[in-house]
Amino acid sequence: MFDRFSAYQPQLLSVLRIIAGLLFLCHGTAKVLGFPAVEGVPPPGLSLAGLSGPLELVLGALLVLGLFSRPAAFLASGFCAVGYWAIHGMQNPFPILNGGETIALYCFVFLYLTAAGPGPWSVDAAMRKKPYA
Known part of the structure; x- marks a missing residue:
């Protein structure tokens, strides 16, 4: 029964990249643009917390578009x-106890995307299909 889903593997890779990129982008928009408004957002500045917003914004946007997907996914991972x-591991090494489940999952999804590539629905794939002059 599940073998039928194998035909959609390339498209689902693109869906995974787009959704993970959108969710990551939302973290960046909350920190940089204040939308959506979230309590406890770190202030901008030259710290890991302060730099996280712009990085999430830029890398998330690149992943959504599928532009420079592998380098963006590698940096995001x-x-x-x-x-x-x-941040989380300093409190407790177990993600369920330190609130780090989301960032740990992002890390490995982005690592997977680094290896698997962006999928067919991406700017990277569209650029590869263009003939070179």
Whole structure:
């Protein structure tokens, strides 16, 4: 029964990238643009928390578009790993106890996207299909 879903694997890879990028982008818009309004948003500045908003905004947008997908996913994965251990892991190493489930999941989704690529619904895929002059 589940073998029928295999035909949609490339498209679902694109869906995973787009949804993960949109959710990551929302973290950036909340921190940089104040939308949606979220309590406890770190102030902008030269700290990991202050730099997180612009990074989430830019990398999330690149992932949604599928532009420079592998480098963006690699940077986002590393950023999430550092964020997990610098913020959540210092409280407790277990994600369920330190509130770091989301950032840990992002880390590995982005690592997967680094290896798997953006999928067919991406700017990267569209640029590869253009003939070179």
